[in-house]
Amino acid sequence: MSLVNFAAREITCKIVYYGPGRSGKTTNLQYIFGRVPESRRGRMVSLATHTDRTLFFDFLPLDLGSISGFATKFQLYTVPGQSYYASTRRLVLQGADGVVFVADSQARRLDDNVESLQDMQANLLEQGVDVRQLPVVFQYNKQDLPGDLILTQAELDDALNFRAVPSLAADALHGGGVFETLKAISESVLRRLAAGGPVG
Amino acid sequence: MTPPLNPYFRFDTMVVGTANRLAVTAARAVAETPGAVYNPLFVYAKPGLGKTHLLMAIGHGAKAIDPAITVEYLTLDHFIEAFHAAIASGQGEAYRKRFADVALLLVDDVQFLSGQRETQAELLRIVDAMQTASRQIVLTSDRPPSEIEALDERLIRRFAGGLVIDISPPDYETKVAILRRKAEERRVTLAPGVLEAVARLGLDNVRELVGALNRLIAHQAAGDEVPADRVEAVLGGGAAAPVPAPAAAGEPAGASRPAEAAAPPADEFGDFLSEISATLHQQIEAWRGKVAAAILRWEGEGYRTARLEALLEGELARDPEEALREFEADVRKLDVLRTEAERAAPDLAGSPVFRDPANVAAAEELLEQAREGAHPPPAPSPLWRLDAVVETAGNRVAVQAAQAVLAEPGEKYNPLVLVGGSGVGKTHLLHGIGNALAGRGLRVACLGTEEFTSELIEAIDRDAVAQWRKRYRRADALLLDDVHLVAEKSRSQDELFLLFNHFLEHGRQMVFTSAVALPQLGGVESRLLTRLEGGLVAELPPPDREIRQRVADRLLTEKVPEVDPEVAAYIAGRPAESVRAVQGLVQRVLVAAETQQAKVTAALARAVLEGAPARPARRPSAPRSSGLVAPGNGGVRSREKMVWDWPGIGERLIEEWR
Numbered sequence: 095m096s097l098v099n100f101a102a103r104e105i106t107c108k109i110v111y112y113g114p115g116r117s118g119k120t121t122n123l124q125y126i127f128g129r130v131p132e133s134r135r136g137r138m139v140s141l142a143t144h145t146d147r148t149l150f151f152d153f154l155p156l157d158l159g160s161i162s163g164f165a166t167k168f169q170l171y172t173v174p175g176q177s178y179y180a181s182t183r184r185l186v187l188q189g190a191d192g193v194v195f196v197a198d199s200q201a202r203r204l205d206d207n208v209e210s211l212q213d214m215q216a217n218l219l220e221q222g223v224d225v226r227q228l229p230v231v232f233q234y235n236k237q238d239l240p241g242d243l244i245l246t247q248a249e250l251d252d253a254l255n256f257r258a259v260p261s262l263a264a265d266a267l268h269g270g271g272v273f274e275t276l277k278a279i280s281e282s283v284l285r286r287l288a289a290g291g292p293v294g
Numbered sequence: 295m296t297p298p299l300n301p302y303f304r305f306d307t308m309v310v311g312t313a314n315r316l317a318v319t320a321a322r323a324v325a326e327t328p329g330a331v332y333n334p335l336f337v338y339a340k341p342g343l344g345k346t347h348l349l350m351a352i353g354h355g356a357k358a359i360d361p362a363i364t365v366e367y368l369t370l371d372h373f374i375e376a377f378h379a380a381i382a383s384g385q386g387e388a389y390r391k392r393f394a395d396v397a398l399l400l401v402d403d404v405q406f407l408s409g410q411r412e413t414q415a416e417l418l419r420i421v422d423a424m425q426t427a428s429r430q431i432v433l434t435s436d437r438p439p440s441e442i443e444a445l446d447e448r449l450i451r452r453f454a455g456g457l458v459i460d461i462s463p464p465d466y467e468t469k470v471a472i473l474r475r476k477a478e479e480r481r482v483t484l485a486p487g488v489l490e491a492v493a494r495l496g497l498d499n500v501r502e503l504v505g506a507l508n509r510l511i512a513h514q515a516a517g518d519e520v521p522a523d524r525v526e527a528v529l530g531g532g533a534a535a536p537v538p539a540p541a542a543a544g545e546p547a548g549a550s551r552p553a554e555a556a557a558p559p560a561d562e563f564g565d566f567l568s569e570i571s572a573t574l575h576q577q578i579e580a581w582r583g584k585v586a587a588a589i590l591r592w593e594g595e596g597y598r599t600a601r602l603e604a605l606l607e608g609e610l611a612r613d614p615e616e617a618l619r620e621f622e623a624d625v626r627k628l629d630v631l632r633t634e635a636e637r638a639a640p641d642l643a644g645s646p647v648f649r650d651p652a653n654v655a656a657a658e659e660l661l662e663q664a665r666e667g668a669h670p671p672p673a674p675s676p677l678w679r680l681d682a683v684v685e686t687a688g689n690r691v692a693v694q695a696a697q698a699v700l701a702e703p704g705e706k707y708n709p710l711v712l713v714g715g716s717g718v719g720k721t722h723l724l725h726g727i728g729n730a731l732a733g734r735g736l737r738v739a740c741l742g743t744e745e746f747t748s749e750l751i752e753a754i755d756r757d758a759v760a761q762w763r764k765r766y767r768r769a770d771a772l773l774l775d776d777v778h779l780v781a782e783k784s785r786s787q788d789e790l791f792l793l794f795n796h797f798l799e800h801g802r803q804m805v806f807t808s809a810v811a812l813p814q815l816g817g818v819e820s821r822l823l824t825r826l827e828g829g830l831v832a833e834l835p836p837p838d839r840e841i842r843q844r845v846a847d848r849l850l851t852e853k854v855p856e857v858d859p860e861v862a863a864y865i866a867g868r869p870a871e872s873v874r875a876v877q878g879l880v881q882r883v884l885v886a887a888e889t890q891q892a893k894v895t896a897a898l899a900r901a902v903l904e905g906a907p908a909r910p911a912r913r914p915s916a917p918r919s920s921g922l923v924a925p926g927n928g929g930v931r932s933r934e935k936m937v938w939d940w941p942g943i944g945e946r947l948i949e950e951w952r
Contacts, residue, residue, distance in 0.1 A: 098613070100612045100613050100614075101612065105574070126563075129562050129563045130563050131563065134563070158567055158570060158571075159515045159567075160515060161512075161515065161570065161571045161574045161575070162480070162571070162574055162575045162578045163578075164574070164578075166570070166574065269562070272562075273562040273563070273565065273566050276566060277566055277569050277570070280566075280569075280570050280573070281569070281570075281573050284570065284573045284574055284577055285573065285577065287574075287577045287581075
């Protein structure tokens with residue numbers, strides 16, 4: 095991973111929010127956007143291909159300033175959830191340092207979650223990324239919905255999180271769990287910097 | 295398996311206050327004289343008060359005093375894990391022995407002993423063994439021994455028998471001192487009074503204290519300096535609202551985990567930023583720690599680590615992992631060079647050049663010099679001196695050419711090729727020239743062609759042709775005997791051709807001898823042959839009577855000071871194709887005289903060489919008055935033609951005669 099540039103003293107983290115359509119990825123980014131001081135964030139943008147077709151994904155750059163002497167930047171992306179944007183998803187996923195999988199907690203969306211997770215793994219595999227090595231965090235969104243409509247965190251863990259990576263309950267619309275998720279994935283990514291294992 | 299000591303955790307990086315003064319003093323005493331005082335030393339304290347720091351400081355302290363001391367640090371987790379693994383693989387005994395050589399054993403977090411009966415028994419055994427052998431053991435725990443649940447009574451007594459000491463939470467002054475030191479380490483300046491305000495917050499755990507400082511630093515990095523009176527507000531009530539930990543799995547035990555807040559805190563981004571800052575700082579510290587550990591390690595092994603130290607001073611201006619890998623690769627390279635240099639010149643073993651990975655080139659150069667010193671090209675044999683060469687009309691051209699070569703090496707006759715049959719004195723002349731040149735301080739390579747070829751083959755075999763070439767190229771003169779033997783050896787011819795050009799180009803003298811006249815020399819490439827012919831070809835004819843007489847005379851007078859000149863005259867009169875044959879004749883006469891204890895006279899010589907009535911020295915069974923012997927097959931030969939001594943007969947026997 096070319097996460098750290100020692101010569102330029104820069105750390106850049108690319109974090110991708112993945113998940114089925116309408117699970118709340120963009121909501122996550124919008125909430126973060128709203129909470130970050132203006133001086134620290136870039137514009138939330140969408141990018142276009144050379145054929146001028148808009149690629150439907152969000153991009154939010156965050157400038158965390160100088161931390162321990164390193165200019166630290168985070169780039170947050172979402173992928174379009176709808177199944178027909180497969181190529182865009184692959185494009186966005188390229189070079190990701192960490193992935194947040196935003197699952198829709200509603201019981202009726204379970205199959206969509208599973209499908210999207212399989213799609214993510216297939217895309218990573220295609221890019222030669224070892225899923226076991228890439229930092230991944232699960233966010234079970236919409237936990238604020240009535241209990242009879244949604245699955246609990248434990249049930250979703252059973253269904254999706256078979257590698258037992260960190261998972262968090264969230265209510266992105268109201269901001270619950272959004273920053274916790276961002277923290278969790280950031281820590282996972284940063285801890286991989288000295289992957290050789292910390293001393294002591 | 296055993297975690298290394300964190301290089302940061304030393305006595306000098308520990309802030310000492312009233313709360314931990316006693317513990318630090320005891321720890322210092324233990325580090326200075328392990329096994330002599332307070333054995334075992336048991337330190338307990340609440341989490342985050344510096345137990346591990348103190349434990350590792352003891353290790354560093356002891357190592358600083360005696361670098362050879364064996365220190366082992368492990369957490370009880372490691373201890374248990376290794377113990378279980380050892381038992382599972384039937385290596386329980388080996389596990390016990392593992393601690394037999396440890397002079398200072400540091401065990402962290404022994405509170406986890408509760409309920410571990412097997413491990414307790416094992417630890418008891420180790421404590422007893424170490425105490426008996428006056429070896430030191432230090433343990434830490436978050437509670438006193440008596441409060442560790444279900445801890446073996448005997449262990450409690452053992453611990454009590456040493457020193458059990460606690461570290462209490464730091465007082466206000468110590469907290470300020472700790473905060474100051476941490477802020478200095480991070481190179482941050484906070485507004486006056488801020489550190490004091492943090493210290494007043496009521497955070498007892500040093501880790502929490504540092505966490506609070508991290509958040510302030512993050513706020514400051516974000517652009518808003520926090521004045522002292524806003525510290526409490528920024529930190530959200532201080533102790534009451536600890537820094538929220540991420541809900542990530544794998545967090546170290548002991549970190550508090552807040553329940554999900556119903557309402558999001560006011561400054562979520564600020565929180566996030568301070569968390570990230572702390573994590574990143576940890577990572578960078580981990581790198582620095584790694585580099586520092588590497589420095590300690592390589593320094594311990596005697597290598598210069600300036601390069602790594604520069605990395606630390608330069609604030610990690612490049613990838614430390616990569617730098618460490620490169621450093622290690624250079625150390626390996628130095629090891630290889632040193633091993634080879636040791637073989638070439640044992641006195642080089644301790645050279646500091648082989649300990650500086652920053653300057654591998656110097657080590658390579660030194661090795662090159664060692665190789666040169668250890669394997670100079672073969673020198674001329676001191677037996678053959680030029681002044682012993684007898685100059686006569688027959689060999690005058692060759693001898694004078696040799697003189698000319700000595701007068702202007704590499705200038706006049708280059709190469710000089712001496713041609714003549716076997717035993718006419720080519721080799722003598724060649725080595726004579728070599729010795730004379732060497733006497734002037736020139737590096738002379740003087741050897742036979744066969745040796746030249748076999749060295750080349752060996753170099754090819756060792757994949758060291760380049761070095762072999764260099765070795766000859768360094769010589770100032772190349773003297774090659776029997777160059778005709780290079781025939782049909784194309785690789786030798788190639789190498790000789792290259793050398794030839796090198797020597798010619800640099801105006802260095804070459805002398806060759808050949809038993810075959812150059813035009814008759816088959817199997818040699820014309821490019822080499824024409825080059826040999828391009829110098830001076832001087833012939834050495836078979837010895838004439840004059841040479842024979844002078845050689846015989848010289849050899850005789852060397853052995854028998856007052857010899858009848860007639861003897862030499864007689865010997866010179868005998869047929870001999872080469873100087874070597876003349877030497878043989880003289881030798882036989884001398885041996886006969888010695889065995890018969892007779893004087894060396896012409897009569898004796900005649901008797902020996904032509905057959906005399908007197909008993910011959912070595913063949914008492916074959917006397918013939920005519921001087922002729924009649925071999926069994928009826929042929930008649932002069933005894934002079936008989937071979938008296940078979941050289942190395944053992945090698946010539948093909949089949950044993952039964």
